Amino acid sequence: xxxEQISQIIERLERSTVDDFEVEVDGFVLRGHxxxxxxxxxxxxxxxxxxxxxxxKPSASTDTTIVKSPSMGxxxxxxxxxxxxxxxxxxxxxxxxxxxxFIISGTVIxxxxxxKASILRxxxxxxxxxxxxxxxxxxxx
Amino acid sequence: xxxxxxIANRGEIALxxxxxxxxxxxxxxxxxxxxxxxxxxxSVADRSLCIGPAAAAKSYLSIGHVLSAAKLMQAxxxxxxxxxxxxxxxxxxxxxxxxxxxxxxxxxxxxxxxDKVSAKQAMQAAGVPCVVGSDGALSGDAEEARAIxxxxxxxxxxxxxxGGGGRGMRVVHSAADLVDAIALTREEAARAFxxxxxxxxxxxxxxxxxxxxxLADAHGNAVWLGARDCSLQRRNQKLLEESPxxxxxxxxxxxxxxxxxxxxxxxxxxxxxxxxFLYEDGHFAFIEMNTRVQVEHPVTEMVxxxxxxxxxxxxxxxxxxxxxxxxxxxHGHAIECRINAEDPHSFVPxxxxxxxxxxxxxxxxxxxxxxxxxxxxSPHYDSLVAKLIAHGKTREEALARMRAALSEFEVExxxxxxxxxRALLEEPGVIQGGFDIHHLxxxxxxxxxxxxxx
Numbered sequence: 086x087x088x089e090q091i092s093q094i095i096e097r098l099e100r101s102t103v104d105d106f107e108v109e110v111d112g113f114v115l116r117g118h119x120x121x122x123x124x125x126x127x128x129x130x131x132x133x134x135x136x137x138x139x140x141x142k143p144s145a146s147t148d149t150t151i152v153k154s155p156s157m158g159x160x161x162x163x164x165x166x167x168x169x170x171x172x173x174x175x176x177x178x179x180x181x182x183x184x185x186x187f188i189i190s191g192t193v194i195x196x197x198x199x200x201k202a203s204i205l206r207x208x209x210x211x212x213x214x215x216x217x218x219x220x221x222x223x224x225x226x
Numbered sequence: 227x228x229x230x231x232x233i234a235n236r237g238e239i240a241l242x243x244x245x246x247x248x249x250x251x252x253x254x255x256x257x258x259x260x261x262x263x264x265x266x267x268x269s270v271a272d273r274s275l276c277i278g279p280a281a282a283a284k285s286y287l288s289i290g291h292v293l294s295a296a297k298l299m300q301a302x303x304x305x306x307x308x309x310x311x312x313x314x315x316x317x318x319x320x321x322x323x324x325x326x327x328x329x330x331x332x333x334x335x336x337x338x339x340x341d342k343v344s345a346k347q348a349m350q351a352a353g354v355p356c357v358v359g360s361d362g363a364l365s366g367d368a369e370e371a372r373a374i375x376x377x378x379x380x381x382x383x384x385x386x387x388x389g390g391g392g393r394g395m396r397v398v399h400s401a402a403d404l405v406d407a408i409a410l411t412r413e414e415a416a417r418a419f420x421x422x423x424x425x426x427x428x429x430x431x432x433x434x435x436x437x438x439x440x441l442a443d444a445h446g447n448a449v450w451l452g453a454r455d456c457s458l459q460r461r462n463q464k465l466l467e468e469s470p471x472x473x474x475x476x477x478x479x480x481x482x483x484x485x486x487x488x489x490x491x492x493x494x495x496x497x498x499x500x501x502x503f504l505y506e507d508g509h510f511a512f513i514e515m516n517t518r519v520q521v522e523h524p525v526t527e528m529v530x531x532x533x534x535x536x537x538x539x540x541x542x543x544x545x546x547x548x549x550x551x552x553x554x555x556x557h558g559h560a561i562e563c564r565i566n567a568e569d570p571h572s573f574v575p576x577x578x579x580x581x582x583x584x585x586x587x588x589x590x591x592x593x594x595x596x597x598x599x600x601x602x603x604s605p606h607y608d609s610l611v612a613k614l615i616a617h618g619k620t621r622e623e624a625l626a627r628m629r630a631a632l633s634e635f636e637v638e639x640x641x642x643x644x645x646x647x648r649a650l651l652e653e654p655g656v657i658q659g660g661f662d663i664h665h666l667x668x669x670x671x672x673x674x675x676x677x678x679x680x
Contacts (some may be wrong), residue, residue, distance in 0.1 A: 156278075157276065157278075157291070157294060157298060158298065190294055215298050215299065218277055218279065219260050
């Protein structure tokens with residue numbers, strides 16, 4: 086599988102509704118995950134939906150949002166390839182869909198996104214910590 | 227030799243394995259679904275990790291998720307428990323290929339015994355008695371199938387090679403129904419097991435279900451640990467098991483046990499396993515082998531004093547069995563009642579929050595359960611909430627202890643089958659013993675009613 090073939094596969098899958106994929110060609114396996122999907126809309130620049138993280142808003146608290154891990158893996162604030170690092174300082178203002186960190190599981194890197202414009206209250210995990218599915222990662226308000 | 231065990235299961239068996247790890251000084255790692263985050267095995271294990279949502283397909287049945295968890299937690303071995311992936315040869319092979327130890331037989335042996343046609347052929351070659359039937363899988367030729375059934379004699383049973391545990395089979399009483407039955411079963415087998423192969427056997431009408439527990443190590447040692455009678459069943463699901471199997475000459479059991487141990491050596495078996503037989507008119511007939519630890523293993527542990535899960539783990543660590551066949555000296559009688567979270571009248575599952583959980587005790591009583599006050603019985607998994615085991619010097623003493631234990635057992639918040647067991651333990655056929663696999667269904671049809679406590 087060469088880079089051209091990989092580009093073609095990704096281009097086709099980008100137009101589908103597939104979130105996770107695994108393609109095998111001649112014994113070479115390509116796995117991937119689309120963390121951002123554009124919902125069908127008259128204006129495709131709107132309504133982007135973060136799929137990499139789930140966010141819950143406990144009913145007991147009116148202004149706290151807990152961002153949970155979408156899968157098990159290892160948490161990192163630094164992208165393993167680009168080395169871009171998210172600041173996890175409490176009190177920082179976040180914009181919607183801002184990357185807070187990544188969960189690495191095997192060859193899959195999943196970004197953790199802020200579900201809305203908010204303030205980062207607390208990071209609940211540490212760099213390189215093993216994270217379980219649905220484990221609380223961040224507290225936002 | 228590994229010193230950490232990832233437990234790819236839940237409920238009481240996960241807790242049982244955690245306890246065995248603790249006894250051996252090994253690190254236990256409980257993996258669990260989101261629905262099981264608060265369960266007992268997760269809280270008492272040395273480490274734990276949530277691997278997915280409640281749906282078993284995305285947690286306990288996901289080979290990828292289990293292996294990812296093993297890598298993340300740096301586990302060196304995987305104990306599959308029973309159910310879920312425990313008899314999945316692809317899973318065992320994936321564990322082996324990942325460089326981890328699968329606590330169970332080699333994957334090729336699971337594959338051999340998972341296909342009922344190849345399993346039967348292997349057992350015939352090892353001299354284990356089998357039911358009269360087709361010589362291998364059916365070819366698809368209707369006339370050939372009719373000839374085989376005619377030579378066996380009706381009624382016959384058409385079985386799926388990939389089936390087991392009572393699934394994928396159809397009884398045929400006359401030649402007129404045979405071809406349709408084969409077509410239907412083949413279609414169901416292809417859909418349910420991914421394997422359309424079928425075979426035919428003589429249908430035994432009033433058999434008992436008797437099984438032999440075995441343990442085999444990687445050094446060529448294989449032993450049998452007596453027989454269990456698991457004939458009290460509803461829709462092929464066991465409700466009560468006991469050991470020894472009464473009314474069968476011990477010499478016959480010994481002969482069968484030795485044949486099973488020899489078969490283990492011949493197929494290269496390793497770990498704990500069970501050979502299941504039907505017993506009718508003084509003859510045993512092999513039905514299948516379970517290549518894992520079974521729900522009812524405590525019955526054998528109580529009469530032999532051998533910790534089967536501990537031995538299973540030690541075998542996987544490469545150690546030889548800690549005892550020989552001559553050391554196996556069963557004593558007394560043990561009975562196990564499976565307590566399910568089900569309505570005892572309708573058998574409808576009864577998930578919910580347990581608001582009261584008081585277990586019985588006293589001499590000869592053992593309870594294996596992951597339940598406690600406030601525990602949640604999840605609607606996502608099987609309904610087994612406890613195994614109540616009673617041991618006595620005699621069967622009568624074991625029955626008496628079980629009756630007392632069942633009267634002490636208090637559960638609120640969910641329905642359980644405790645009241646059904648109370649009634650069964652007073653039923654004349656159960657008290658006498660030696661009943662066939664249809665006994666419970668007959669009792670229910672005749673109006674046996676669960677016995678609620680005042």
